[in-house]
Amino acid sequence: MRGIRQATVAALAAAPVALGHTWIEQLRNINDQGEYVGEYGYPRGMVSKTDPGFNGFSMNWELPGPNAKGRVFIDESTPLCHTSQRKQEQSKDKYPRLQAAPGGSIAMRYMENGHVTLPNNQKGKPKNGGTIFVYGTTEPKGDETLVTVLKWTQDGQGGDKRGKLLATNDFDDGRCYEKNDTPISQERTKSDPNFAMGQAVEGTPGNYPLFCETNVQLPKTAQKGKPYTFYWVWQWNTAPGGADPGLPNGKDEYYTTCIDVDVASADVAMAADAKQKYALGPQQDAMSVAVSDWASRTAIMTDAIKGEVGPIFSAKPTGTPSATGRPPFLNSTMPAPTAIPTLTKRPSISPTLLPGNDNMVTVTDTVFVTVTEPAATQSPPSAFTSRAAHSIRHKNGVKFRGHKHK
Template sequence: MPSIFTTTLAALAVAPLTMGHTWIEQLRNVNDKGEYVGEYGYPRGMVSKTDTGYTGDSMNWLLPVQPKVFIDETSPLCHTSQTKQEQSSDKYPRLQAVAGGFVAMRYMENGHVTMVDPATGLGKPEKGGTVFVYGTTEPKEDEKLVDVLRWTQDGSGGDKRGALLATNDFDDGRCYEVNDTPISQERRVSDPNFAMGQVADGPGNYPLFCETNAKVPDTAPEGKPYTFYWVWQWNTAPNVDPGLPTGKDQYYTTCMDVDVTSADTALTADAESMYALGPQQDAMSIAVSDFASRTAIMTDALQGEVGPVFSGSATATGGAPAASGAPANSSSKAPASAAPTAPALTQITNIPTMTTRPSAAPEPTSGSGEVVTVTDILYVTVTAGASGKPSVTASAPASGTTSVPASSTTPAPASGTVSSVLGGFTVPSGAAKREIQRKNGAKFRGMFAN
């Protein structure tokens, strides 16, 4: 039986709120009828959650790279495994797409739709933030995020190597993880989803990917790869969260290519997957209803940026907020010797996936010992005071908080082993553990076991 501790790790995150990390897990062509057609496609360097050797960092790419609070001119757009136009293996090919056709880029919401807690999401945007899709025929291996954010719809922005193709809200209006929240239960009825090959009636028993929809430009040259950059902007606005007076940048990206080919090749309705990838593929056969007309609440990536990189303020090169507590886009300059007032943040990304996917015939028997369901979230806040000593605050929604001192001397776990160490911080034990379990009852029963 999988360790409940291992499964629960997926619910851990960095302050102020990160319930899970998100990246593109597959690409599908969408025909004029809104149907998924053709072969599956995948990002560069694809590693599935079901692959041997997968870790939480295999595909996750969070910017800025900690401990920076804001992105700057050096922030690398692509994951280290996605800088080159290379696929990881034959079973994860590029999508065969057609110029002028729509593509669905599919990803798990990981709680950012169904399990949002306003009390811990202060300053976060509506609808889970905005996904910006950029495209280019001239990708660079050392692509920088800020260079791409300057691209515009007409192709005249920044260095003019690419263009902004689409802006979508992160929440596509139908996606969900399978949990006990009202939104999940409602969507499982309105848009039921099942495992590949499964036939069933009633509410869906399988998580439904969110999707971003973008059109391959009509001018994309056939016979050549075309590059997509998927950029999810989920920043914290200044002057909302008392712990982050100047706000905080938070971007997740995926870099991918599609092979532009003929419609006969790309849009074959009866195409079958060359590889059966189990839980990585689901039974959903249609795109969201507004795939060809979607837009987002926020359509200007530069307007959504809360840091100083586009405003030219004093902190532009330091990547830390001004000591005065003024908004990040303020022109006021902080003394050179001043220390930032925002908490120091430590990134915890090397964690397993949040959701346990059912098998092709997912009807687990109660007490079988094969499936662990996490029905709530544990939030972890990492802060540092004047002494520079970090502390960890663990809390469950509406259940109070428990502060646990962090260990600065705990050794890193050996490769391939399950450890109680998270990014250098020790999981609560003794009285602290018992207090968390007492306050949260059955929701976290056994969460620190083995």
């Protein structure tokens, strides 16, 4: 039995790196001393890595993702939640919602999957593994879109005002790691050893990777007896400008997890002696305390819209073909071309002699100027007319050179 358990732990330690992506795997309440307390909680549609049938897409939700038909930037239709997380349902009885108290602090835990210990695997990525934005609402929608939620603000007045931004954390919480031979993994394994549940041995090296965590506070106004919804949004976009030669215009890359918690009284949610109701084996770890700065986390990037590299909030060209079939602009950072005038000369009236000066002739030409808009904003053809008066001297029998009409 011990051999099987150790083999399972080893397999789990290796699996996340191969998958390469991230989602919330468990939630814990944090008491005033920074300790995890109460029972475990889980996101909607939870599937553990140890469950039969688990695969890389069971929980991973990448946006715009593989179903975006080649698009590398999000748009108004990009769905926020995984297909299995669009309803307020838990997947199984063994993966319940977290019981959380109004005003209580919560740790949302996830594997770093190489984004911390192997940060150079992909070019053009933000520091500290990018930014986690946590949004909250009591009015979730099954067809929630990412763009709708990114517009929510801390004061609750952004976008459609159904929710608000609750927290911004760097992806790297400062202590998490995968088990590998990189210097950062080796250092953190020593400073914060971790173990599979039931295998902790005082003074020995840890045998289990350590979850990262996002720290967020459930609003004090959350009503007891009702669910409260969190949207965990990880922004890990590739910057434009050539850091990644294969993506000169940059690329959007988001990962999300949709979560409900049951709002309960503090004596229920924060009970230090609460027992684990479900035996989940090595899916859990033995870490008992939150990161040291759990109550004061800050992030490098605090505005999700500023971190967006596509055209959705800036109206920059996308680099994709236009609806008219014309070639796209070469780079999403290029300004759209200005209007290009097309000049067309038309016959004008005859030259007019100015009174008092028989050496001066005024020639009036009618010039039609057609302005052609860029393909993306072209309106029906239009023209405007200007009259240009040209004065020339007609002296000593010099003939007028130009158009002369009766």
